[in-house]
Amino acid sequence: MSGRRLGAPWRRRRPLRTRLALAVTAAVALVAVGVCAAAFFVVRGALYEQLDLSLTQSARLAAQRNPDSGPATLAGECRFLAAPACAEVVPADPAHDPAAPYLLPVSPAARAVAAGTRAPYYTDIVHAGHPARMLTTDYTKGRALQVALRADTVEKGIAEAAWWLALAGAAGVLLAALLGHWVARTGLAPVTRIAATAERITATRDPRHRIELPPPGREDEITRLAGSFNTMLEELEQSVTAQRRLVADASHELRTPLTALRTNAELLARGERLTAEQRSRASLALGRQLREATGLVNDLIELARDEEPQLLVEQVRLAPLVEHCVGAARAHWPGVSFRVRAEEGVVVAGVPARLSRLLSNLLDNAAKFSPVGAEVEVDLAVRPGGGPEVTVRDHGPGIAAGDLPFVFDRFYRAGAARALPGSGLGLAMARQIARAHAAELVAEAAPGGGALFRLAFAAPG
Structure with missing residues (x-):
C-alpha cells in the first residue's frame, strides 16, 4: 500500500505561469523542430535529385557511346559526381549473361526492366565498401542498362545538414523556453498584480488598495480586467464605508433612546415611591420611547439591506x-x-x-x-x-x-x-x-x- 492518503490529489496542479510557459515553449519548439525536419528532407531530396540527374546523364552518355554493346561491363569502378560512372548491360534472359561476373548487383527487377515489363528505377547499393546509387533503365530490346555513382559526397552532405539542423533545432528549443518564460512573466504580470492586491486585501481587510494600470493607449483584455477589479474594489470600499458609518451612526442614535428607556424602566421599578400620576407619566414615556426605538430599529433594518425587497408590482x-x-x-x-x-x-x-x-x-x-x-x-x-x-x-x-x-x-x-x-x-x-x-x-x-x-x-x- 502506498503511503499516500486516500482521496488526496496525487499530483499538484502546476501554477498558471508554469503552464503558460510550457505551452508557449512546446508550441514554438514544435514549430522549430518541424521547420528543421522539413529543411532536412528538402536538403536530402535536393541532393538525391542532383545525384539522380547525374545518373540519368551518365546513362544517356553510355548508351550513345556503346549503342550496340552486348551484355558486358561498359565502365570500371564507380566514381564521384562529374566523373565516369560504372555501367553494365544486363540481358533479360540469364542464359545470355557473359562469363565474367557483373560489376553491379543484378536482381530480378533488372531482368524485368530488360524484358520491358517494369519501368526504370533507382536503388541504393554498396559498391566496393562505399555507398552508391544505381539507375536501372531500358537499353535496347531485351537488355537493360545499369549505371552507378558513388554517393559518399551526398551522404556526407546529408549528415552535415542533419548536424547543423539538429543544432539549429536545439537552439530553437532553448529560445522557445526563454521566450515562453518571458511571455508567461510579461503576459501574466497584471494577473499577478491582481492576485497580490486580493491577497493584501484579505490580509489587511482594507479595500482601499488598487491595481496600478498602464498609461492610456496600452489597454488590453488584462488591463480591462484590472480596471473592472478596481471598480469592484471602489464599490466594495464604498459598501464597507457605508456599513461602518451605518453602525457608528446607529449606535450613536440608539444610545439616547436606550438610555431613556433604561431610566424610565428603573423609575417604574421603584413604583412604590411614585405617585399614581408619576407612574402614569413614566409608563406613557416608556411606551413612546419603545415605539420610537422600534421604529428606528425597523428603519435601520430596511436601510441596511441597501435595496428594496422584491414585492409584487x-x-x-x-x-x-x-x-x-x-x-x-x-x-x-x-x-x-x-x-x-x-x-x-x-x-x-x-x-x-x-x-x-x-x-x-x-x-x-x-x-x-x-x-x-x-x-x-x-x-x-x-x-x-x-x-x-x-x-x-x-x-x-x-x-x-x-x-x-x-x-x-x-x-x-x-x-x-x-x-x-x-x-x-x-x-x-x-x-x-x-x-x-x-x-x-x-x-x-x-x-x-x-x-x-x-x-x-x-x-x-
Missing part, C-alpha cells in the same frame, strides 16, 4: 394614494394644513405599500418643519413630455444651501432640525424607495421660503 393610481397619505398626515399633524391638487388618471408601476411609505415620509418631514397653521402644498401632475411628478412643499425655514447635498444621507440632520423629533432616516428611506421605482427624488429651496421635494417618475415606455 402592480399598476398604482397615484391620485387616490396621495389622498390617502395626506389624510393620514392630517390625523397625525392636526396643527398643519394640507392642500392637495391631484390630477386624476395618473398611473405608475410600483408597490402601493412602499409608495405610501415614501409619500408619508415626505409629508411627515414637511409637517415637522411647518409652523402651526402653515400650509403644506401637495401637487400631482404629469410633466409635459415626461412622466408623473409629485411635489411636496412646506413654508418652514427651508434648507440651507450647504445642507442640500446631504439631506438624503442616513442620520443627517441639519442644524435647524436637531431639536425636532426624528432619527434622520426618513428621507434616506424615501430616496431608496424612489430609486427602486426608477424615480428621482430631489430637494430644493422653494421660491419665497420653505423646502420643495420633487418626486419624478419615468415616462411610460
Whole structure:
C-alpha cells in the first residue's frame, strides 16, 4: 500500500505561469523542430535529385557511346559526381549473361526492366565498401542498362545538414523556453498584480488598495480586467464605508433612546415611591420611547439591506394614494394644513405599500418643519413630455444651501432640525424607495421660503 492518503490529489496542479510557459515553449519548439525536419528532407531530396540527374546523364552518355554493346561491363569502378560512372548491360534472359561476373548487383527487377515489363528505377547499393546509387533503365530490346555513382559526397552532405539542423533545432528549443518564460512573466504580470492586491486585501481587510494600470493607449483584455477589479474594489470600499458609518451612526442614535428607556424602566421599578400620576407619566414615556426605538430599529433594518425587497408590482393610481397619505398626515399633524391638487388618471408601476411609505415620509418631514397653521402644498401632475411628478412643499425655514447635498444621507440632520423629533432616516428611506421605482427624488429651496421635494417618475415606455 502506498503511503499516500486516500482521496488526496496525487499530483499538484502546476501554477498558471508554469503552464503558460510550457505551452508557449512546446508550441514554438514544435514549430522549430518541424521547420528543421522539413529543411532536412528538402536538403536530402535536393541532393538525391542532383545525384539522380547525374545518373540519368551518365546513362544517356553510355548508351550513345556503346549503342550496340552486348551484355558486358561498359565502365570500371564507380566514381564521384562529374566523373565516369560504372555501367553494365544486363540481358533479360540469364542464359545470355557473359562469363565474367557483373560489376553491379543484378536482381530480378533488372531482368524485368530488360524484358520491358517494369519501368526504370533507382536503388541504393554498396559498391566496393562505399555507398552508391544505381539507375536501372531500358537499353535496347531485351537488355537493360545499369549505371552507378558513388554517393559518399551526398551522404556526407546529408549528415552535415542533419548536424547543423539538429543544432539549429536545439537552439530553437532553448529560445522557445526563454521566450515562453518571458511571455508567461510579461503576459501574466497584471494577473499577478491582481492576485497580490486580493491577497493584501484579505490580509489587511482594507479595500482601499488598487491595481496600478498602464498609461492610456496600452489597454488590453488584462488591463480591462484590472480596471473592472478596481471598480469592484471602489464599490466594495464604498459598501464597507457605508456599513461602518451605518453602525457608528446607529449606535450613536440608539444610545439616547436606550438610555431613556433604561431610566424610565428603573423609575417604574421603584413604583412604590411614585405617585399614581408619576407612574402614569413614566409608563406613557416608556411606551413612546419603545415605539420610537422600534421604529428606528425597523428603519435601520430596511436601510441596511441597501435595496428594496422584491414585492409584487402592480399598476398604482397615484391620485387616490396621495389622498390617502395626506389624510393620514392630517390625523397625525392636526396643527398643519394640507392642500392637495391631484390630477386624476395618473398611473405608475410600483408597490402601493412602499409608495405610501415614501409619500408619508415626505409629508411627515414637511409637517415637522411647518409652523402651526402653515400650509403644506401637495401637487400631482404629469410633466409635459415626461412622466408623473409629485411635489411636496412646506413654508418652514427651508434648507440651507450647504445642507442640500446631504439631506438624503442616513442620520443627517441639519442644524435647524436637531431639536425636532426624528432619527434622520426618513428621507434616506424615501430616496431608496424612489430609486427602486426608477424615480428621482430631489430637494430644493422653494421660491419665497420653505423646502420643495420633487418626486419624478419615468415616462411610460
